[in-house]
Each structure stands twice: as structure tokens, then as C-alpha cells.
Amino acid sequence: xxxxxxTLYGIEDKVAIAIQRITMHCPESGLYVAFSGGKDxxxxxxxxxxxxxxxxxxxxxxxxxxxxxxxxIRKHYPYVExxxxxKSMWELIVEKRMPPTRKVRYCCEALKEGGxxxxxxxxxxxxxxxxxxSKRRYFxxxxxxxxxWYLNPIxxxxxxxxWEYIHSRNLPYCELYDQGFSRIGCIGCPMAGxxxxxxxxxWPGFExxxxxxxxxxxxxxxxxxxxxxxxxGNEMFDWWMSDKAIKEDPNQGCLxxxxx
Numbered sequence: 001x002x003x004x005x006x007t008l009y010g011i012e013d014k015v016a017i018a019i020q021r022i023t024m025h026c027p028e029s030g031l032y033v034a035f036s037g038g039k040d041x042x043x044x045x046x047x048x049x050x051x052x053x054x055x056x057x058x059x060x061x062x063x064x065x066x067x068x069x070x071x072x073i074r075k076h077y078p079y080v081e082x083x084x085x086x087k088s089m090w091e092l093i094v095e096k097r098m099p100p101t102r103k104v105r106y107c108c109e110a111l112k113e114g115g116x117x118x119x120x121x122x123x124x125x126x127x128x129x130x131x132x133x134s135k136r137r138y139f140x141x142x143x144x145x146x147x148x149w150y151l152n153p154i155x156x157x158x159x160x161x162x163w164e165y166i167h168s169r170n171l172p173y174c175e176l177y178d179q180g181f182s183r184i185g186c187i188g189c190p191m192a193g194x195x196x197x198x199x200x201x202x203w204p205g206f207e208x209x210x211x212x213x214x215x216x217x218x219x220x221x222x223x224x225x226x227x228x229x230x231x232x233g234n235e236m237f238d239w240w241m242s243d244k245a246i247k248e249d250p251n252q253g254c255l256x257x258x259x260x
Contacts, residue, residue, distance in 0.1 A: 011164050015047070018153040022051045025120055025139055025151050030054030032119040035080050037065075037073045038184055039173055040124025043154055043165050045077075048122060055122075057081065062111040063088040064186045064206060072174040085111050089186075090213040097221050099214060099240045102190045109144070111186075118147040125152045128159060196241065211237050 022031070033048055035041045035057045048055050057080040059073060073080065092110055093099055100107045115121075125136055138155045142148035154162070166173055176184045183192065187199050187206045200207040215233030222228060230236040 011161055011168070014154075014157060014161055015165065018044075018047050018157075019051045021138055021151065021153040022048055022122070023053055025149075026051075026053040026055075027120055028054075029119065030056060031151070032116040032121045033057040034116065034121050034123050035059045035077065036124075036185065037069050037077070037174060038124070039162050039166060039177065040126060040154065042171055042173060043157075043162055044122050044124045045080075046165075046169060046171060047153060058083060058115050060112045060115065061085065062107070062186050063090070064188055066176065066184060066187055066203065068176050069174055069184055072172075076172050083115065089188075090209055093210075093213040094216045094220055097217055097224065097226060099210075099217065099236060100190055101240075105190070107186070113144075116148055117145055120149045120151050122151045122153065124154060125150075126155055126157055126162075128157075190240070207237075210240075214240070 025031075031048060031053060033041075033045055033055050035045055037059065045057055048057075057077075059077075059080050059082050061070075061082055061084050063085065073082075087095065087110065089107060089111065092107055096106055098104070121142075127136065136152060136155060138152050140150050140152075142150060157165075165171075174184050180198070183195075185192075187203055188196055188210055190196075192199065211233045213233070214230075214236040218228060218230050218232055218236055230239065
């Protein structure tokens, strides 16, 4: 089956192309849909369902998910399998003896990317999201697992395409999008930069939890004989929120093998 070239601009054409990508790359075992509760993952889940292929959908609880997002998923997507991590974000920070940064995002690997071994994993990654993601392919091999492949059927969609699809299908979406949040992922994610200030203003309990974890992190560094530029968790937190930390080059772990 030849791949349709995505040279057409209407949403109906893009939907047809995305569904074709899904059906082309669905193995007999079915697809593993990586669901986050965000707008992009809602679209891919709906497209997979419309395609009629075999699938199972999974949501990885990160322990830094907003209460609004968790409520939304429980209400509208009760059939999505939810997975709790072996360790919380707060435990990981202490174990790693450093906070997650744009360059060293150990939290993603531990809390979000572990599932789908031996499977074709469907994601809502799109080129428009970042310069790093603009180098991604719609079908690509995983760098960390030789048995895992990623299928990104809406990689060439714009934000406008995503919202047009959601409204045309009358899909419910998390209330945070209507309250000024452009992303509703992990609270405190270093990729959000200064937008974390808005997050912590709304959910101050998460800031307190980060500061407590950073306190324990500094103590562990000292106990383990590691050099540290911070005397306590508050100093580590202030550095973590600073321009110096924010400007570190992100590492998206590009997966660049395209199916021909």
C-alpha cells in the first residue's frame, strides 16, 4: 500500500493520511497507544479507534500530574490503563542526587517512557512543537530499545489542525486549556522554562514538594561525598528556576529511522 503524500491541506485529508499511517504500521499484536490526557494524545487515540485496528491505551502516572488532569482522565477515559511508577518524582530526585534539567531528564525515562517494549508505540509528537521534534519521523526506531518502534501519525499537524479535529469530533478536553495553559504535562517540567512560575502559583503544594526533595537531595550529595554548590534545597530550587539552568540545550533523544 503506497503512502499518501501529505500535500493536501484540509483536515479531512490529514485525517485520512494519519489513519493510513496507523493501519499500515499496526502489527498483529496491535498498537500500544501512549496516552497523556493532553490534546495531541486525545487525537491519536480517537484516530486509532476510528481506524479499527487492535490497540491498548496506557497512561503513565508521573506523580507530578495536575489534579485537574487526573480528574479528566478518570472521568472521560476510564478504559485507559493507568500505571503507577516504582518511584515517585521526589524519590527519583534524591536517588539521582540532582534535579531534572532540560538536558538531563531522567524523569521522562523513569516515569513516562518505560512501557511498550517489543511494541509499536503510537504518540502525538508533532514537528511544530519544537526544533528538536522537527527532526523526528512519522515512523522511527527507539534509541534505547531495539524492540520498540514509534509511530507518530499526526507529526505534520499544526496546533490549529489538532483543535479543529477536537471540535469537529466534539471531544471533551481538560479544562486547563481554557484557563491559559498551553501545555498540561508534568508540573515543574524543566522544558516549560519560566512557565513553571504560573504552574507553581496555581499548585503551590508541588513547589513545596520539590523544595523538600531538593533538601534531601543536597544532604545525599554531601553524605555521598559529592561536590555541591548548594547548601540547602531552597538554593537548589532557585538555581533550578534560574535562566542559567533553563538555557541548557534540551536533549529530545531524537529517533531518526524512517520507514520506507
